[in-house]
Amino acid sequence: MRADEGAWRAPQHSLDPYATQPPLANPYAADASQTGGIDVVETWPGRQAPGFPRDGERPGSGPANGDGERDGDGSGGGAGGRGSGGGRHGRPGRSGRLLRGRPEDPRWARPALLVLLAATAVLYLWGLGASNYGNSFYAAAVQAGTKSWKAFFFGSIDASNYITVDKPPASLWMMALSGRIFGFSSWSMLVPNALCGVASVGLLYGAVRRVAGPAMGLLAGALCALTPVAVLMFRFNNPDALLVLLLVFAAYCVTRALEVASWRWLTLAGVALGFGFLTKMLQAFLVVPAFALAYLIAAPTGLRARIGHVLLSGVGIVVGAGWWVLATILWPASSRPYFGGSGNNSVLGLAFGYNGLGRIFGGDGNGGGGGGRPTGQAADALAALGSNASGDAPTAAAGAAARAAEGFAGGAPTGPGGGGGGGFGGATGITRMFSDNFGAQISWLLPAALILLVGGLWATRRAPRTDRLRAALVLWGGWTIVTALVFSYMKGTIHEYYSVALAPGIAGTVALGAWSLWQTRDQLVSRAVLAVSCGVTAVWDFVLLGRTDWQTWLRYPVLLTGLLAAVVLLAWPRLANREDIDAPTGRLTPARRAVAIVALAAAAFGTVGAPAAYALETASVAHTGSTPLAGPASARGGGFGGPGGGFNPGAARGADGTNQAGAAPGGFPGFGGAGGPNGTGSADGAGQPGGSATGNEAPATGATSAEGQTGTAARSAGGLGMDAQADSAVTKLLSTNAGLYRWVAAVSSSQSAASLELASGGLPVMAIGGFTGSDNAITLAQFQKYVKDGQIHYYLGGGGGGFGGGGNGVISQITTWVEANYSTVTVNGQTLYDLTKPKS
Incomplete structure (x- = not known):
């Protein structure tokens, strides 16, 4: 050979x-x-x-x-x-x-793989520290895990183990172990996620290579590595990086199992999916139908054995996830942290409620129509900014705010940022993955994947039952279809970065589908499907690039080369007939080989050029916040998860994407933001500790109501907003005699607590209401007992808090009690209550 x-x-x-x-x-x-x-x-x-x-x-x-x-x-x-x-x-x-x-393998295969992995590592690691702590919510939990083994095991957001993050802790284990070995820092936290990306690319190569050879393995790995949302999440500290690695590893195991009907490999795939559950709960199981179907169809053994092996892989899932779930059940609730977001202090409640059925059907803390959103007066005020009584055209800032309100209400916001910063998936439906919210994150090659999946299944329609190529198409294509459909019709909270779970499925489907059709390229139907997939991809890339004002010149070369490649594919028999093959070597003549190389280059640039450019731009931009978005800064606002973006849905957005004056009620005042505990707003959203008027640098911290003074719709309880920087004078005060207290401070939500903990070097801060401020993790009586026992030093802020939740009034009750009974300390305009100094 x-x-x-x-x-x-x-x-x-x-x-x-x-x-x-x-x-x-x-x-x-x-x-x-x-x-x-x-x-x-x-x-x-x-x-x-x-x-x-x-x-x-x-x-x-x-x-x-x-x-x-x-x-x-x-x-x-x-x-x-x-x-x-x-x-x-x-x-x-x-x-x-x-x-x-x-x-x-050919001699160049392994060197080419090593080059691919090295290039992926550079892409994911270069300038990684620019994102600082990324999502401070998870960063604080990682930091806590480096200080307390109990916090490590449960995923607590504070080292004193009051409450956990709203996800299982597997991804935190990886980052916290790195922090324990190398010391906690941005790099020690983010590098493991980048290495997850490199490993995912390598495993994807291995799985595809076993079916279609090393060239297609390299293509699949490169497509996955250059997916914009993959570049984003493998450079970030959300759980999705480890989840993708575990899913790809499970797919590799299924691929191995399909070769010889190996129950061992299939069970190992189940164990990997069990650990996927410990990473992001039920999302890990979206690939199970595709994996099971591929094995039941194609495993080279009898039907009874196939069914038994699939059931045995289910046992592997239970083992992989069950050991930790069982430990949480057996551990006395009084000596462990509260499971944030669960509603009933149960991991299973979290899995099947907020992080499970709540995501699918809404409710249980999940907002309908694509995510939780402001309601009542906040939503009314935001919508009112889009028009005025006289019917005149709205201002740029008011129009942007109206679009933000529309996005939170489950509509399809204008622009890739989705209402000025992303974070909510827009309207449900079959087109959601192609919408302004998700399109530039994941859908560059999604049309091609769907077309090539159908074409590949057609090309293998007469193959034996155990045909490995068709089984692989079912595996990767089924992964893509099931995951995309679930994401498209989820009525609960969904963020754009979730779509990273589609990246390996799309890459594997494109590579295998293209290879299956290329094998039968002498048939007009196969060439036509290849040409259509190439042309449609070029056109769709043209559309996606047109949605932003970034590098608009790139649209036309991409479109033209993609269409050229489609024409060449259709005319391939005329370009590579038998007369053009050199008999002694069996290769194309130099002239025809040059035509083939040009066609290949045109197809590559026309289909991959646009997402690759978008991915490289993503790697060059720092990302912080709870819901980051891939792509250039011009395609993202600063709101919920924009660059540096704290969550400030109430803030009006100007034409330049910055937070403007006159934010509507429902905004999330930052720590030390305008008015302090009374929730009053600053005219410019700045001028207070932690405040800023620009969404691309730091979150706006002021929240002014429609009446212009008091934010009645949502009052801040010491809220720092999402990823705002804590005031240095405040953190210095909290550090004084910190060792005498179990918690140096108590605040309304985990986001506020996270910012204080990161700024203070990991001092434990009690997040009373969890991530949204609505967890019923404590009662007023329990809080009073903690104060009486001298376990909490300061209380920051006023009533309300979080996403307007307030733990069914618990935070408001605590605020009222603290304000009535304890002395205040003012630091740089921020009011703190010293719980060791009663007023009397």
Whole structure:
């Protein structure tokens, strides 16, 4: 086989429907009519007979030696002829295997893989520290995990273990272990997530290579690496980075299981999905239908065994997730933190409520129509800013605020930022993944994936049941379809960055679908599907680039080259007929080879050029906040999760994307923001500690009502907003005699607590109401007992708090009691209550 020939097809098996040579006899093969031509050993599932080559490669003609290797001209002794050096019987040593790859691969395959992984590492690691702590909510939990093993185990946001984050702790474990080894910092926290991205690309390559060869594996890995939302999340500290890695690893295990009906590999896939549950709960299970269907269809064994193996993988899921869930159930509630977001202090309540059915159907803390949103007076005031009594055209700031209100109400906001900063998915429906909110994050290649999936299934329609290519299409295509449909019709909270879970599925589907059609390119239908996928992708990229004012010149080269590639694909037989093949070498003549290279380059640029440019721009921009967005800064506002963005839905947005004066009620005043505990607003949203008028640098902290003075719709309880910087004088005050108290301060929500903890070096701060301020984690009586026992030093802020929740009035009750009974301390305009100094 020529050095480059094996790159374009999968390892050949006996009776392979795409085989280019007659199948070789295999003494270990079962009845080919039952297995679709794949060499299978009829022993207990998951085992291969001695000497059975890896990857199902045909054995050589020589006899097997004592180590199960074959001599002669087979695969066993051939490796040594490549100079890879080192091993017994001519096999390459470990270093040779790492650098030169498998003997059956072309020589360039492993170096190309190493280049891909190195380039991915540079893309994900370069300038990583610019994002600082990313999402301060998770950063504070990571910091707490470096200081307390109990906080580490449960995922507490404070080292004194009052309340956890609203997700399981698996991703926090990874980052906290790094912090314990290297010291807590932005880099030690973010680097593990970047390495998750590199590992995901490598595993995706491995899974696709086993089916379609190294060239398609490289294509799938590159497509995943250059997906804009993937670049975003692998450089961030949300749980999605580890989740994607676990999902890709599970898919790799299923791919291995499909080769020889291995229940071991399938069970390992279940264990990986169980750890996925410990990362982001039920979202990890969206791939289960595709994995199970692929195995039930194509595993080379009987139906009863296939069903049994799938059920056994379910046991693996239970084992992977159940050990931690069981530990949380058996652990006395009085000696562990409250599970934030659960509603009933239960992990299962969190999984099937707020993070489960609540996401699908809304309710249980999840807002309808794409996320929680301001209601009542806040929503009315925001909507009112879009017009005036005289019917005149609204101002730029008022119009932007009206669009923000529309986005929070579940509509389809204008612009990629989704109401000035992203964070909510817009209206439900089949087009959600292509909307302004999600389009530039994930949908660049989604149309091509859907087209190529249909084409690939058509191309393999006559293949045997166990055809591995079709099984792989079911696996990766099913992953894409199920996940996209669930995201499209979710009525609860959904953020744009969730779509990173689609990136491996889309990449794998595109690579495998294109390869299956290329194998049958002599048929007009196959060429037509390839051409349509290429042309549609170019047109869609043209549309997506037109939604922003970033690099508009790129639209036209992308469109033209993509359409050119589509035309070349349709005319391929005329460009590569038999007369253009050099008989001695079996290759195209130099002229036709040049045409093929031009066609390939045009197809690559026309389909991948736009998302690659968008991804590179994403890597060059710092991202902070709770709901970051991929892409250039011009495509994102500063609101909920914009660059540096604290959550300030009430703030009007100007034409330049900055927070403007006159924010409507419902805004989230920052710590030390205008008016302090009374919730009154500053005219410019700045001038107070932590305040800023610009959404792209720091969140606006003032919230002025429609009446111009008091924010009646939502009063701040010491809220720092999301990722606002705590005032240095306040953190210095909290650090005084900090060791005498279990919590140096109490605030309304986890976001406020996180900012204080990060600024103070990890001093524990009680987040009374959890992430939204609405968790019923404590009663007034319990809080009074903590104060009486001298466990809390300061209380920051007034009533309300969070997302307008207030823990069913608990925060308001605590605020009223504190204000009536304890002395105040004012630092840089911020009011604190010293709980060690009663007024009397």
